[in-house]
Amino acid sequence: MLDVVLAVVSALECVLEGIAFAHKVGLPGVLGGLVGLPVGGLLLMRRRWPVAVVLVSIAVTPAEMGFLLAVVGLYSLAASEVPRRIIVVLSAASLAGTLIVSAARFHQDMAQADYRPGLGMVVLFSSVMGLGLTAPPLLLGLYVGARRRLVESLRERADGLERELSLLAERAEERAEWARGEERTRIAREMHDVVAHRVSLMVVHAAALQAVALKDPEKASRNAALVGDMGRQALTELREMLGVLRKTPDGASAATPAAREPERLAAVAAAASERVRRSAGARAADAADGPCLAELAALVGQSREAGMAVELLVEGEGRSYAPRVERTAYRVVQEALTNVHKHAPGAAARVRLAHREREVALQVENGPSGGGTDAGLPSGGNGLVGMRERVTALGGVFVSGPTDKGGFRVSAVIPDVAQGRADAA
16 A cells, blocks of 8 residues: 555656746646656566666666655665665666756756856755655665564574474473483383293292192291292382382473463473483482492391302402492392293202303203292293393493203303493593
C-alpha cells in the first residue's frame, strides 16, 4: 500500500511537472503529461528494480521532473542489497545532475530578475540543493539496510544456536541413555555375582543338610548355621546394592515454559551431562567399596565349608592394586567357584593367584565331576559373559574352556591400572 500511495503521488507530481516543462519548451502539455505518468508510476518497482528507478530519475532531472521519484529511489537503492560500488556511482551521478540543473536554474532565475550572482553564490546554492536532495535519503537508506542486515544476521545466529542446542541436547540424551544402559549392565552383573554365589552355596549346604539330617545331627546343625550366615550375608549385600539404586541425582525441572525453548534444550543437555558425570562418579565410588584380594582366602574357605576340595596357591609378593582390579579379580574367582558348584558337584578345584610386576594373573581349574549330588541350580549362561566383560573392560585377557582331563579352566590376566598411570606420568 505504501508503494501504491507513493507511486500515485509521484505520478501526479510528474504529470504536472511534465506539462509545465512541455509548455516551457513549446511542446503540447498533453505530451508532457503522458511522459510524466509512467515515470512517476515507476515507484511501484522500487523494491524489485531500484537501479532502474534511480536511472530514470537521473534521466528526467534536466526536465526538472521527479522530485519524489529521485528521493525515494535513492533511499530504496541504498537500503537494497545492490553492491556498494553501484550505489556510489549512481548516487554520484544523481548528485552531479542535481548540481548542474540547480546551478542552471538559479542562474536563469537570477538573470530574469536583472541580478548576476557570482560564481561562489551559484556553487553554494547548487551544492545546498544537491546535497539536500541526495544525502538524507542516501544516508537513511544505508542505515535502514545495515539495520535490516544486522537483524537478519542476529536471527540466523539465533536459529543456528537453537539448532546447536537441540543437537547438543540430543547427543547428551544419547550419552545419558548409553550411561543408563551401562549402569543397568553393571548392576545386573553385580546382582548376579552377589546373589548367584551366595545362593549357590546355600543350596549346596541345604542339600548336604538334607542328606545328613538324620545320620549326623551335629553336622546338620553346623550346615544350618552356615546357611543362615550366608543368607544374612546375601541380604546385607542386596540391601547395599538397593541402597545405591535408590540414590537418584537431582534432575533439571521439566516445567520449562515453551517460549524459552533454547533455555529448555540447554537445561536438558546440562542435566543429561550431569547425570553421566554423577553416574561415573557413583561407579567409581562403588568400585572402591567392593571386595578385594585380601578376602580371597575367606571366599575359598566358604567353598571348602560347602564340601568342595579347593586349593589356593599364591605366587609372588602380595601387594595392593587399584580397587577396580581387585574387585574384578575377586569376582572372577567367585563366579568360577560358583560354576564349579553348579556344573561339577563333588569336583576338586584349584585357585592360582600370581602377583606380577605390572599385572595380576588368575586361574581357576576344576577336575571332572566327582559324582556329587546335583543341587539343581539353574544357569542363565551369563557367568562367563560377565567375567569376560569385567576383564576386557580393564584391558585384560580372559580365556575359558574345557581341559583335557574333562574339567574346566578359567584364566584371566588383569593389568595393574594404577601402575600403568604412574608409568605414563
